[in-house]
Amino acid sequence: MTYFDTAPWYGFGRSERVIGDMLRGTDYVLSDKVGRLLRPGAVENPMDFGMINPLPFNVVYDYSYDGVMRAFEDNLQRLGVDRIDILLAHDIGAFQHGDANDGHFRDLATGGYRAMDELRRSGSVSAIGLGVNENQVCMDALGIGDWDVFLLAGRCTLLEQTPLDALFPACAAAGTSIICGGPFNSGILVGRDMWNYAQAPADVVEKARALSAEADAFSIPLPAAALQFPLGHDIVSSVIPGPRSKEEFTQILDWFATPIPDAFWAALKAKGLIAETAPVPQSG
Incomplete structure (x- = not known):
């Protein structure tokens, strides 16, 4: 078994640290996600988010060009590896964001996708896609770019x-x-x-x-x-x-x-x- 998936959201960074320690030096395929930046400061009730013993961070959504580039670099730092194979825009869509999704999707369409595509064309990642829970946002995304894979839950x-x-x-x-x-x-x-x-x-x-x-x-x-x-x-x-x-x-x-x-x-x-x-x- 060589394919693993993680995200900044999982344990507010804890999952990436554990996954990185496990995979470092091995032959792996790894997907990680962008769209959320971690900021210092523990949330008051982490179980409200389903998090058990998370790291002391909180989340800021950012699907812009700069936000995606920053998230990608942050992910590599927390993982402690030099390669992410599949980069997914995480939890874009009305299921997660409700009425606020229009703005987030606009950020992805006008900037975030361009960042992900640049990372793919430069060879920094091998594939790009979405990591989401709904069909419609995948249909919408097909209209703004060329995606390799959708992680659909x-x-x-x-x-x-x-x-x-x-x-x-x-x-x-x-x-x-x-x-x-x-x-x-x-x-x-x-x-x-x-x-x-x-x-x-x-x-x-x-x-x-x-x-x-x-x-x-x-x-x-x-x-x-x-x-x-x-x-x-x-x-x-x-x-x-x-x-x-x-x-x-x-x-x-x-x-x-x-x-x-x-x-x-x-x-x-x-x-x-x-x-x-x-x-x-x-x-x-």
Whole structure:
């Protein structure tokens, strides 16, 4: 396993420090993100942001040319490495910013993209893209530049296949691949009650239970199917589930190696639990 993903947002810099210490001197592929700058000064309640024992920083959003260049240099310093392979504009979009996104996207379109493209053309990074949670901002981004990859979290899963009709065909036409983040939809597909980073609503819980019942009927773990499902689509190059511990990581490796019979996917389609048009992995 050689591909790793991090961001300044994760632990307010702590993730980058840990990842850098782990990867330094090894043969790796690393994606890191821009769009947030870290400023000195600890936030009052880090758990409000889901952060456990973060570094003493707070976040300032900046998708401008200067902001992206500064973030890239800061990332390298925190990592302590001389190479980031894939540079992603992080959490651009209305899902994160609401009405303020118009200004942030304008900054990306008029400056941030130019910075990322310069870093790619100079060889400082090998690929550029977005790291986001929504389809629409990816569609919007295709209109402002040439992107190599979108890290799209939570949208191509057993619970949701919304990119199939418009986004994935548009990405295929543009030559943009997909890294699928959040294949467990924040935990609902591994038995927890979280979906999209919040408490799962009743309809999502009901669908997850229906998927689980079908997996039980085929004697397979639902998380194994959830982990492998996105890779059925040719445009998806990788799936990154985000384990929280060594034990979860080991479990994920087991799930990834679990055989899933073709009849399982056919049953999900027959019962309307996944889209009829959804590509699925082939056994063997």
